[in-house]
Amino acid sequence: MSTQTLPSEAAQTPVAVNPTVAERKGLTKKELAADHPTWCPGCGDFSVLALYFKLLEKRKLHQDQFVSISGIGCSSRFPYFVQAHGAHFIHGRALPFATGIALSRPDQHVFAFSGDGDAFSIGGNHFSHTARKNVNMSLVVMDNQVYGLTKKQTSPTSPLGFKSKTDGWGAVDHPINPLKQAISMGATFVARTTSTNPNHVLAMMEQAMDHNGFSFIQCLSECVEFYEGAFDSANPRKGGVFNEVPKEHDVTDEFAAYQLASTPFPGHFGVFYKVNRPTKNEKEAEIIAKHRAKVGEAKDWQILQKTFDRLK
Numbered sequence: 001m002s003t004q005t006l007p008s009e010a011a012q013t014p015v016a017v018n019p020t021v022a023e024r025k026g027l028t029k030k031e032l033a034a035d036h037p038t039w040c041p042g043c044g045d046f047s048v049l050a051l052y053f054k055l056l057e058k059r060k061l062h063q064d065q066f067v068s069i070s071g072i073g074c075s076s077r078f079p080y081f082v083q084a085h086g087a088h089f090i091h092g093r094a095l096p097f098a099t100g101i102a103l104s105r106p107d108q109h110v111f112a113f114s115g116d117g118d119a120f121s122i123g124g125n126h127f128s129h130t131a132r133k134n135v136n137m138s139l140v141v142m143d144n145q146v147y148g149l150t151k152k153q154t155s156p157t158s159p160l161g162f163k164s165k166t167d168g169w170g171a172v173d174h175p176i177n178p179l180k181q182a183i184s185m186g187a188t189f190v191a192r193t194t195s196t197n198p199n200h201v202l203a204m205m206e207q208a209m210d211h212n213g214f215s216f217i218q219c220l221s222e223c224v225e226f227y228e229g230a231f232d233s234a235n236p237r238k239g240g241v242f243n244e245v246p247k248e249h250d251v252t253d254e255f256a257a258y259q260l261a262s263t264p265f266p267g268h269f270g271v272f273y274k275v276n277r278p279t280k281n282e283k284e285a286e287i288i289a290k291h292r293a294k295v296g297e298a299k300d301w302q303i304l305q306k307t308f309d310r311l312k
């Protein structure tokens, strides 16, 4: 996410995040790591966290320049493990919370982390609407195709026939395709990766971070406890195939992206869709600037008082 400028208000004065700031030493993984993650040994989420540290390290981001926001779930414990500002918020509600930060603090890189249940089930509406609003932030969904924290219920991405505590005879509901949902709802950056390919995860995170607008990454991340082997067919070390998005794919072609996202599992990995469209941040900043020009030096409380006086 590139940083934008909001007008006036000392508290909102943006501090441009310059990844090459020479006078400040970048943080190390050791400095960025908080508590030891409480995930099960072998959980795919470890890899995503390690690569987030790598991203912050590489881009020399400091604690005053980014936030990590999540909902609820194993994957959503993520911000606990980062020694920086963040919130482990309400189940499914990471995106509205992150939107508030993105709009009010343009100096921050806003990263949201979520699970397939958190983002596509209880938070499915927020996922769609944040995409359509093109809020400037990056969302990484650690998709294990199951509810891990609550010990194996069917999630919106569980495949047909998946046996769980909620579908003892096997899932009968057609799974969603998060990439197609994001593209059709108007997300401006849509990518897919898998936690077993660290270089690829980092590359996707970097591109998402550099995108001005809502960037979404579906990251396959195995739950070794409740859906072991789910992604073996996407892992060459387990006899699977890791197919990158074809080089000739036009990332600005919405229809082509949609078609590519329809490839049966294990599908492709990489950037499916990337276009530039004005962000909600820019549009709101414009409205504020226009209004500011009208009210001159009036303080916020004076504008508010006037509004209430008018309502009398």
Ligand SMILES: Cc1ncc(C[n+]2csc(CCOP(=O)(O)OP(=O)(O)O)c2C)c(N)n1
Pocket (backbone or CB within 6 Å): 072, 073, 074, 075, 076, 091, 114, 115, 116, 117, 118, 119, 122, 142, 144, 146, 147, 148, 149, 150, 155, 223
């Ligand atoms: C309002 C509400 N409903 C239900 C729950 C119980 N709950 C907690 S996490 C979760 C599902 C998490 O699944 P997912 O987002 O896929 O994360 P994972 O644990 O698999 O990483 C549910 C149903 C809750 N905490 N709050």
Ligand code: SF4
Pocket (backbone or CB within 6 Å): 038, 039, 040, 042, 043, 044, 045, 074, 075, 144, 148, 149, 222, 223, 224, 225, 226
């Ligand atoms: S239950 Fe699954 S998702 Fe949760 S920490 Fe364990 S392996 Fe990871």
Ligand SMILES: [Mg+2]
Pocket (backbone or CB within 6 Å): 073, 115, 116, 117, 142, 143, 144, 145, 146, 147, 148, 155
């Ligand atoms: Mg899950």
